[in-house]
Amino acid sequence: MTTTGSRYTPYTFFDGTRRRLAIAAACAALAFGATATGAFAADAPYPTKPVKFLTNFPAGGPIDILARALGDALQKDLKQPFIVDNRPGAGGNIGADFVAKAPADGYTVLMGIDSTFTINPHLYASMPFAAKDLKPLMIFSSSGLAFGVAQGVKAKTLPEFIAQAKAEPATFSSAGNGSPGHIAAEIFASETGAKITHVPYKGNAPAVLALMGDEVQAGILATPGLLPQIQAGKLRALAVTGKQRSPLLPQVPTVGELGLKGLEFEVLYLAMVPAATPEPVMQTLRGSLQKALALPEIKSRLSSLDMVPLGETGGAASEHLAASQARYGRIVKATGMTVD
Structure with a gap:
């Protein structure tokens, strides 16, 4: 029997159903693929792409030299490029702020010195980032x-x-x-x-x-x-x-x-990461950095720069920075030191 005016003939209904089933199947396949890809990405060992070592002082300075030496060592160990990017200015605040606002995934690491965190908060009327936005990965070394x-x-x-x-x-x-x-x-x-x-x-x-x-x-x-x-x-x-x-x-x-x-004065050379960086990522970076500091060529480089290796992490690094910040706060107040 034919129903006049109806656009759903047995053929067109079946064709539409088949089309809908095909679309549903494709969506299911995509969903499964996305889930599988997400699971794979979550399980993939860090790092899976290049890592940026951002220094907050210009090229040619001590931290830049150290960042490049350590970057070469980590690249060999972790099989991914480690790229040094210099972003100086405002006593290191510009580069530190960039890292503080970067994704907390371990692919942007600040390579700097302690003064950005131990002196600047006492000196600048306002800081572009909060202390809680970054956390120490390691204090590599110190120099006078x-x-x-x-x-x-x-x-x-x-x-x-x-x-x-x-x-x-x-x-x-x-x-x-x-x-x-x-x-x-x-x-x-x-x-x-x-x-x-x-x-x-x-x-x-x-x-x-x-x-x-x-x-x-x-x-x-x-x-x-x-x-x-x-x-x-x-x-x-x-x-x-x-x-x-x-x-x-x-x-x-x-x-x-x-x-x-x-x-009497010391400069601390350190790495900081965004505060929400996952601990497993930090463990990978710390482990590779510890191995790098033990390499003869890195020891030789530190010695040539008149640096003392430290390798401080966790609570030891935080306490060292806190003690320096307290000391410099007293000095800034006593000297009336200002930003020129």
Whole structure:
């Protein structure tokens, strides 16, 4: 029997049903595939793609050199590229903020120094990220600072330089506002009565270049950056800020030997990740970094940079940073240190 006006003939009904069944089957297959893919991705060992080591200071500085050496080692161990990306500015705040807002998946790791977290919060009226946004992965190493002067400076010893700076203000370069060189210069002025003018640059390497070019007279800068120029005779070192003399500059006295123990200072070189980064991912990165620090070539690199290996993680790293932050908070308050 034919029903006039009806568009559902036995043929068209069957055809439509077959089409709907086919669509349903395809959807089920896609859903299964997506589930299977998701399960595979969840079970896939980290890392499955390139990892970015973001440094918050310019290329050529100590942390950049260290990040590249460690990146090469991790690339060999974890079989994925580790790419160094430099994003300097605002005492390291710009790069740190970028990482704080990155996905917490282990593919963006901050390679920096402690001052961004231990000095800047006391110095800047507002920070672009909160302390809770990042957590330490590891403190790799530490180094002291060297008190370097340009060749044009007449003073041959630190006491001579102090006398000179009391009579006429001395210009000091640093790696930027809030950097170790900035706070060290302020401590120096506070402890000795010397008059200083702080000149911030965008990183340790530019600060060293300014000193070499006689743009400034002095700089209390990370030893790894100053060391090659001191050894080449292009700059002079008047003191080092470590508790012991540097094995690479054994003829240079410590600030403690010269009666300035308040100027003893260390820089911490570290990695931070977004706070929500999964623990298994952090374990993979920490394990590979520990293996890297044990490699002869990395030990040699640290030694050539006058760095002491630490490898601190977890509570030890957090406590070390907290102690430094408390100390620098007292110094910033006592010296009246400001952002230039």
